[in-house]
Amino acid sequence: MSDAILSLRGVKTDIAQYHILQGVDLDVPRGQVTMLLGRNGVGKTTTLRTIMGHWRARAGTIRLDGDDIAQAPTPAIARRGVGYVPENMGIFSDLTVEENMTLAAASGPLERERLEWIFGAFPALRTFWRSEAGNLSGGQKQMLSIARAMAEERKLYLIDEPTKGLAPAIVSTMAGALRDLKRRGASILLVEQNFSVARALGDRAAVMDDGRIVWTGEMAELAGDAALQERLMGLSMETA
């Protein structure tokens, strides 16, 4: 794919003696939402962490806007414009919401207009602006986690299971915010287990199995083919 903001070729990652990624080939098109799908334990989170440099790729290339970042340190990758939202509400619980947001805007002060946009997507953050993040509810923590990635203009967003374990009302707030991010032309690689969210947001999909990408294509194609879903992921979106 020529206009890919992120491109992985033959990426292999080991954690201790386990070969988790066994040659991942993946393209994330610019300005689109790519869903990374698959059963639990197939390497989706490891793929995101490898892109961020948390786990080092043993082999292969990871190109961000054409530059190989496979061996770059994590802060350098972040400073190149990659916003990462880890799974399990990756916030700093001892700091206030404001401090969390200020830290996230690492390259300069938080822009007022951007902050208003974030408050529009997550009104709760305005309410609890000066509260300690550790005192927020699970859903609010997840909102803060995504809001932190939105604190600056990013080239690419890596978002790991943003709706995991959240109440349906919060899931819809989260999906709304991600849709808004998509409307602004963001390039997003999104790991998601909630298929209705995946179907609503995804432009493209990549399905992983056993440390490899086993299928890529349009999200709509996957969403419309129950047999394909069954074959790739062992379950159907229609029944999920």
Added chain:
Amino acid sequence: MIVTLLSGDRPRSPLLTLILLAILAGLALAPFLFPGVRSLETAARICIFIVLVASYDLLLGYTGIVSFAHTMFFGLGAYGVALASEHIGRGFGALAVGTVAGAVAAALLAMVIGLFSLRVRAIFFAMITLAVASAVAVLVSQLSQITGGEDGLNYRIPRELTPAFRWGGKLFDVNLNGKLLNYYLVFFCSLGLFLLMLRIVNSPFGRVLQAIRENDFRAEAIGYRVVRYRVAATCISAAVAALAGSLFAVWLRYVGPDTTLSFEIMLDILLMVVIGGMGTMYGAVVGATLFVLAQNYLQNLMGLASGATEGVPVVSDLLDPDRWLLWLGVLFILSVYFFPTGIVGRLRAGR
């Protein structure tokens, strides 16, 4: 104005505010409220240990780094003043040179240790600091021609800071002499350094340190170079510890391995941080004050209690002043049990 001075970090508990005000007033007026050599020694020691403990809390409480070399940095500052006073001669110039040299040496040594060990994992830093601190303590004891060895060094400080210098008569029955000036030098320098530490931990730099303490990968994933921040925190902490050491040297007019470099002092600092409350600068104030007071006056208190219970066989024996260390230990265990987040943490939680 006061909030600005405290860098916006309010005590956030009425009782804590009262305690801090009482400590501040007690230390500011110590020469007049508690006349006598011993009480003034205690007050000066509290001032210095507040700075020393606060600088350690920057590492342990705010950055999550365990160091066993804090007394080494404290000692570098103290020996800096001692050696400068001995070689350059009595005077404020020597004090300034010794203080600056001690702080710079401490920061540089901290940087070297940090760059070697903090790249890997913070736990190696603890191990390396332990080894380096032990080596330096042995070296100071062995290099007796330079450091005075186990006997330490006695040196002369400017006359204006000694009891021999009288600049007035008496005020509230207290001699207006150089010792009083020396105490206020220690008090105001300690206050300034404490406010500086408060400024540092409440700055954007301090927030990054707290973020690193909680989850270093998350901090890196935002774009912060964790090693640089950790090394910077280590250098600042070491330099401030050295400055506290310099104040101690000016106050005592003596340095020796036991007073500045011993592992016992390192343990005291650790206990003061834990008792006061990690990750709260005010914890350093409360922890240092309680600990130094207990160290100096628990024995007297027990003497009184033992006298009062003379007729009761077992209790009187248990309260014998010779057993003060046992009771100090019991007090620590109780305080950690009842205040797991430290006294300040408990007061702020409002329970």
